[in-house]
Amino acid sequence: MNHTFVHRYEIDSSRPSVGSALRDFALRVLAPAVILFGAIVGLGFLIMGPLGGLPSEESISRSLAAGRTSTMNSITAVWSHIGNTEIIIGVCVVAVALIWWRTKQWWYAVIPAIAIAMQASVFVAATTIADRKRPEVPHLDPAPPTSSYPSGHMGASTALYLTFALMAQRIETVWLRRLVTVVCAVIPLLVGYARLYRGMHHLLDVLVGMVNGIVCALLAWHYLRRRTTGGRVTEAAREAVSR
Structure with missing residues (x-):
């Protein structure tokens, strides 16, 4: 991933006005999210219409169900629960508060909240129509009132933990930065597998949920205009964000 994209908030740590941040949010997140919503709904109609569902999806679901064990039932219950709405929101609220306290940069701290809010908006609208x-x-698991497509658990966990992975690139200790990045990358995969294993989603539901989460996380990360042309992360910038 582009260096200036990952470190854009370190390269330019200037404080935006609330008004300019809201304008950037509308242009750089809301507008693209409408396109994302249209694409997800369109794909959903294609899956349920001309494609008539994919036989391989049902085969995967039946195979996983047939191979269930009590041990994996217990383990995947935990993995699935990580993507529950209350867990995602709780982790996000705590993270936003800690990041805001640590950096004193509200415009940076709200990024995880933007990511999961946009993911949820696209998901709820798309799943209602599809x-x-x-x-x-x-x-x-208890079946929520939403439909199977796309996976909200997968979308929410991907959106949240991808933003955490991007934020983790500020960590100066190399082994710790890599460890946190790997953990943040693995968690959504565990959630996705659990939702498949527990019979709550088809494979494409999970994959499209992942795409929704990735796109919303990247839109959230890019929501604010930053001056990064020719920029690089200097030691002064690192010290500024660590104070």
Whole structure:
């Protein structure tokens, strides 16, 4: 990923006005999110219409259901719960508060909240319109009122933990930075597998949920205009954000 994109808030740590931040948010997040919503809904109609569902998806769901064990049932229950709405919101609120306190940069601290809010908006609108049925296997989790497509658990966990992974690139200790990045990358994958294993989603539901989360995280990270042309992360910039 481009160096200036990852470190854009270190290269330019200037404080924006609330008004300019809101304008940037409308142009750089809301408008692209409408396009994302249209693409996800269109793909959903394609899956349920001309494609008529993919036989391989049902085969995967049945295979996972047939291979269930009590141990994996317990483990995947934890993994699935990580993507629950209350967990995602709770982790996000705590993270935003800690990052705001640590950096004194509200415009930077709100990025995870923007990511999951946009993911949730696209997901709720798309799942209401698409209204895809869940896999025809026993469901190990309570089925929420939303439809199977796309996966909200996968989208929310991807959006949240991808923003954390981007923020982790500020960590100066190399091994710790790599460890946090890997953990943040693995968590959504565990959530996605758990939702498949527990019969709550088809494979494409999870994959499209992941795309929704990735795009919303990147839009959130890019929501604020920053001066990064020819920029690089200087030691002074690192010291400024660590105070």
